[in-house]
Amino acid sequence: MECKKIKAGCVIWCALLGLICPMGMATAENLSSPLEAQNVTYGENADDVIPIVLSADNNYGPQMYITVSSILKNSNADTHHDFHLLVPSNFEKRYKVSILELGIRHGSKINFVDMGTAFANSPLKNEWPAPVYYRLLIPSLLPNYKKCLYLDTDIIVSRDLMELFNTDLEGFYIASVKDMSVAMNEAYLSSINLHNVDHYINSGVLVMNLDLMRRDNVQEKLVAMAKHGIDGQRAFGYADQDALNIVCRDRIKFLDLKFNTFPGIIESALNSEDDRIKIQEFHGEKQLNDACNDLVILHFAGGKPWKFPETMFDDRWWEICRQSPFYEEVFGKYITSRVLADVDAIIERKSFRYSKCNYYRCVILSKLTCGKKKAHYQRRCKEIKKVLGIH
Numbered sequence: 001m002e003c004k005k006i007k008a009g010c011v012i013w014c015a016l017l018g019l020i021c022p023m024g025m026a027t028a029e030n031l032s033s034p035l036e037a038q039n040v041t042y043g044e045n046a047d048d049v050i051p052i053v054l055s056a057d058n059n060y061g062p063q064m065y066i067t068v069s070s071i072l073k074n075s076n077a078d079t080h081h082d083f084h085l086l087v088p089s090n091f092e093k094r095y096k097v098s099i100l101e102l103g104i105r106h107g108s109k110i111n112f113v114d115m116g117t118a119f120a121n122s123p124l125k126n127e128w129p130a131p132v133y134y135r136l137l138i139p140s141l142l143p144n145y146k147k148c149l150y151l152d153t154d155i156i157v158s159r160d161l162m163e164l165f166n167t168d169l170e171g172f173y174i175a176s177v178k179d180m181s182v183a184m185n186e187a188y189l190s191s192i193n194l195h196n197v198d199h200y201i202n203s204g205v206l207v208m209n210l211d212l213m214r215r216d217n218v219q220e221k222l223v224a225m226a227k228h229g230i231d232g233q234r235a236f237g238y239a240d241q242d243a244l245n246i247v248c249r250d251r252i253k254f255l256d257l258k259f260n261t262f263p264g265i266i267e268s269a270l271n272s273e274d275d276r277i278k279i280q281e282f283h284g285e286k287q288l289n290d291a292c293n294d295l296v297i298l299h300f301a302g303g304k305p306w307k308f309p310e311t312m313f314d315d316r317w318w319e320i321c322r323q324s325p326f327y328e329e330v331f332g333k334y335i336t337s338r339v340l341a342d343v344d345a346i347i348e349r350k351s352f353r354y355s356k357c358n359y360y361r362c363v364i365l366s367k368l369t370c371g372k373k374k375a376h377y378q379r380r381c382k383e384i385k386k387v388l389g390i391h
Helices: 002-023 058-074 095-106 133-143 188-190 208-215 218-228 239-247 264-272 273-283 285-292 314-322 325-347 357-369 371-388
Strands: 047-057 078-086 109-114 147-150 155-157 174-176 206-210 252-254 297-299
Touching: 047 058, 047 133, 058 078, 058 095, 058 314, 078 133, 095 109, 133 147, 133 206, 133 208, 133 218, 133 239, 147 357, 155 314, 155 325, 206 208, 208 218, 218 239, 264 273, 264 285, 273 285, 314 325, 325 371, 357 371
Parallel strands: 047 078, 047 147, 078 109, 174 252
Antiparallel strands: 147 206, 155 297, 174 206
């Protein structure tokens, strides 16, 4: 009976994949638009122009498109954008073409900045990819701008960004929203020599005072921090975010929660009165209410909609994704990941682990694989035979 259920489930999943995969994915060869400069004439530092920086590698190409799309679709008609997209040299042409076409449709400048191998060998990288460090170089990458916005690519924007961009940065290097999840971890902050627990910010949304950062050589300090750590430490738990908090401490302006809202914050506030009280104490009641009722930026910093089901507000992300040229690609990967997760969950169940069905599965796999994999399945066969008494 167990085997029949598994087989039926796999058939359904495979049928779904069969419906999705033949639809194909956009490739550089079948995209006709050239990678040419766009004829957008507004000037730098104009009052109605917002310079926006994002960074990504090929793992986040579709997500970069979705973030840019959300910005353009929800902006006022009199707001213009100058995008600077920081990417490695191998960033795929199909992503560039699609984002350029998006900019053309909305009359916005799109500039791709080839970062080459910058930070590829950072000693602090660990599980963090090199693009998370690109933002540390923004002051020199945008020499003609006085200030800019930086946004992560796991973000969707639901309001015009001019209010955020017009944040008064007099005397401050950056402006950002406090990160409650890290700020409340006093032991971690102490390990990186930060002791003011309610002053730690999230680096996914930044308003950057480029003039002041250049004047005070902040970029050089950030890069040095990324390369060498603090007090000889060569690893940060939060990569660039830790470096920004350490170097810019006491020169950070704190933004309202609505400008960088995690879905988990809202979910916790709605589902637990105790959590709601804690969040109100940390961010303030008005900020929490504004985030719930009139949020500007939604940041999927925890559960990613394209990876995990039932992430709060995932419908808003998928709505934009469905209108992108990468919907089939992203959804196909999502379904595949869910199939694998479901199969793994079934295999871990004791009733299946020590069943004849799993025994024959391991027998087949031991004949189809080699090396360590083959040895693994051979061991599993022996283990199951012993438990079931198979001779």
